[in-house]
Amino acid sequence: MHLNDFALAAHAWPFEEARKLLKRVEKRGGSREVIFETGYGPSGLPHIGTFGEVARTTWVRRAFTLMSKAPTRLLAFSDDMDGLRKVPDNVPNQEMLREHLGKSLTSIPDPFGTHTSFGAHNNARLKAFLDRFGFEYEFLSSTECYKSGRFDKALLTVLAHYEKVRDVVLPTLGPERKATYSPFLPVSQKTGVVLQVPVLEWNTERGTIVYEEDGKKEECLVTGGRVKLQWKADWAMRWLALGVDYEMAGKDLISSVELSSKIVRAIGGTPPEGFNYELFLDEQGQKISKSKGNGLSVDEWLTYGTEESLALFMFQKPRVAKKMYFDIIPRAVDDYIAFLELYRTKETAPEQRLENPVWHIHGGKPPEEAYPVSFALLLNLVSASNAHNREVLWGFIRSYAPDASPEANPGLDKLVGYAIKYYDDFVKPTKKYRAPSDKERAALAELAEKLRGFATERDAEKVQFEIYEIGKRHQFEPLRDWFKAIYEVLFGQSQGPRFGSFAVLFGCSETAALIDRALKGEFVSAE
RNA sequence: GAGCCCGUAGCUCAGGGGUAGAGCAUUUGACUUUUAAUCAAAGGGUCCCGGGUUCGAUCCCCGGCGGGCUCGCCA
Numbered sequence: 001m002h003l004n005d006f007a008l009a010a011h012a013w014p015f016e017e018a019r020k021l022l023k024r025v026e027k028r029g030g031s032r033e034v035i036f037e038t039g040y041g042p043s044g045l046p047h048i049g050t051f052g053e054v055a056r057t058t059w060v061r062r063a064f065t066l067m068s069k070a071p072t073r074l075l076a077f078s079d080d081m082d083g084l085r086k087v088p089d090n091v092p093n094q095e096m097l098r099e100h101l102g103k104s105l106t107s108i109p110d111p112f113g114t115h116t117s118f119g120a121h122n123n124a125r126l127k128a129f130l131d132r133f134g135f136e137y138e139f140l141s142s143t144e145c146y147k148s149g150r151f152d153k154a155l156l157t158v159l160a161h162y163e164k165v166r167d168v169v170l171p172t173l174g175p176e177r178k179a180t181y182s183p184f185l186p187v188s189q190k191t192g193v194v195l196q197v198p199v200l201e202w203n204t205e206r207g208t209i210v211y212e213e214d215g216k217k218e219e220c221l222v223t224g225g226r227v228k229l230q231w232k233a234d235w236a237m238r239w240l241a242l243g244v245d246y247e248m249a250g251k252d253l254i255s256s257v258e259l260s261s262k263i264v265r266a267i268g269g270t271p272p273e274g275f276n277y278e279l280f281l282d283e284q285g286q287k288i289s290k291s292k293g294n295g296l297s298v299d300e301w302l303t304y305g306t307e308e309s310l311a312l313f314m315f316q317k318p319r320v321a322k323k324m325y326f327d328i329i330p331r332a333v334d335d336y337i338a339f340l341e342l343y344r345t346k347e348t349a350p351e352q353r354l355e356n357p358v359w360h361i362h363g364g365k366p367p368e369e370a371y372p373v374s375f376a377l378l379l380n381l382v383s384a385s386n387a388h389n390r391e392v393l394w395g396f397i398r399s400y401a402p403d404a405s406p407e408a409n410p411g412l413d414k415l416v417g418y419a420i421k422y423y424d425d426f427v428k429p430t431k432k433y434r435a436p437s438d439k440e441r442a443a444l445a446e447l448a449e450k451l452r453g454f455a456t457e458r459d460a461e462k463v464q465f466e467i468y469e470i471g472k473r474h475q476f477e478p479l480r481d482w483f484k485a486i487y488e489v490l491f492g493q494s495q496g497p498r499f500g501s502f503a504v505l506f507g508c509s510e511t512a513a514l515i516d517r518a519l520k521g522e523f524v525s526a527e
Numbered sequence: 528g529a530g531c532c533c534g535u536a537g538c539u540c541a542g543g544g545g546u547a548g549a550g551c552a553u554u555u556g557a558c559u560u561u562u563a564a565u566c567a568a569a570g571g572g573u574c575c576c577g578g579g580u581u582c583g584a585u586c587c588c589c590g591g592c593g594g595g596c597u598c599g600c601c602a
Contacts, residue, residue: 496562
């Protein structure tokens with residue numbers, strides 16, 4: 001059996017999607033290229049949903065290429081010709097933007113002052129975002145498509161079916177919008193504003209519409225970027241013009257997809273394949289919205305977890321509304337590790353491997369690497385052992401996995417970095433250092449002296465023995481109080497690692513220096 | 528009003544026509560001349576309810592109930 005046959009029988013959802021697409025392509029006949037599209041709204045700063053949509057589309061695309069020889073292309077389409085409806089509150093130069101309300105984003109100066117227009121700025125941000133993850137795509141600007149004439153033929157087709165399109169849309173509108181609705185929104189010659197005005201006449205022969213501006217009738221061509229389509233018609237026209245075969249959308253767009261599908265049929269096209277993925281929720285089950293600032297951002301995720309773990313989260317159950325909040329990151333990381341481990345060791349048959357998320361996440365080539373310890377263990381270790389630098393944490397890791405090393409386990413080494421970041425941001429702030437009592441001070445000073453003598457000692461038991469001796473000599477009763485004092489004064493927490501092991505890993509001289517600093521009160525005053 | 532998703536262990540969730548699963552939590556044990564961590568083990572479920580299909584349903588179908596989200600402005 002060839003990989004192609006396995007793909008045809010595979011159950012992972014990208015293959016289910018790809019088979020839908022394969023049927024469509026076979027029905028169409030010929031071998032023209034297959035077009036995948038993802039779209040971005042004008043408010044368009046990239047967010048976690050953007051990542052999800054492009055990643056998911058890419059997985060379907062890859063699954064498809066296993067089944068078909070037809071060439072594929074992924075279009076990242078920016079709706080940068082849309083009129084600016086309201087001024088976003090997270091950008092500078094609010095006053096300036098207010099003056100340009102209603103104009104296309106590509107006709108408005110960049111409030112950040114770094115690009116030729118607001119639209120160009122957003123596009124650059126989008127592209128940088130996609131490039132950061134190495135997505136393979138072709139960027140398309142709506143404005144360019146309109147102005148270059150790329151959409152002209154499809155625009156004239158919409159004009160030729162003007163009444164049909166209108167009749168499809170009108171029943172879905174409320175009474176007041178019904179009165180003014182037109183699929184064509186002329187761009188004002190005077191102001192550049194995308195006008196929402198009724199179309200008074202349309203002329204298929206001349207390729208024009210007639211509308212009224214400032215009490216005067218204007219006639220203009222629907223081609224060449226002089227007229228933009230209202231968005232649902234726009235979407236349909238774009239599917240036709242670009243020959244889009246596959247596009248997924250969030251659940252919030254279900255009714256829009258339905259309507260745009262009707263429109264594209266009305267103008268002689270076929271709506272693309274695709275499905276509606278569920279939205280993400282926050283910890284309380286509320287929808288994640290940028291304005292509320294709930295849920296997680298891509299940056300937040302990637303601060304505490306790997307890109308692969310985020311990809312896995314996006315891969316699993318795209319049709320289920322999943323809660324997305326901080327606590328799920330470690331689990332996603334460990335789930336990824338578990339899948340990778342399965343892939344390396346148990347699931348070596350091709351038909352099994354195609355079902356494994358890591359196959360999709362890594363485009364068919366998951367890394368060979370082993371993860372001898374889990375991320376959950378690292379997170380426990382980093383706070384339990386106070387091992388807040390890489391070397392010490394690696395020392396503790398080796399006590400679990402003697403053969404592991406940063407060189408042999410670069411992935412694990414990355415996790416070490418995330419664990420330390422977690423420690424710095426969440427564990428460290430909860431630490432409460434205290435000053436030692438006189439008795440404790442004397443004992444600690446003696447311990448420091450002893451450790452200096454040990455210098456490069458590697459035997460943890462030997463060091464541990466001396467710690468006990470010092471504790472007993474200073475009459476700590478129970479002896480536990482001695483250890484508690486060590487942790488509270490040196491680490492700012494009431495429990496910690498076996499101190500002998502810690503000293504050996506951290507270095508006896510270094511540990512002595514740590515005690516000196518604590519006795520000088522450096523940690524207490526650092527609060 | 529329309530549509531979508533969810534309901535499985537105390538919690539968070541995975542699974543899927545044939546003996547019910549994980550992590551965390553709980554309990555016990557091992558290792559520890561302090562803890563934590565770690566390791567081993569155990570307990571814990573009417574798989575929301577009712578019908579149907581089936582030799583067999585937690586799973587598939589239909590109908591409920593409960594929880595949540597989205598749409599019905601604009602994009």
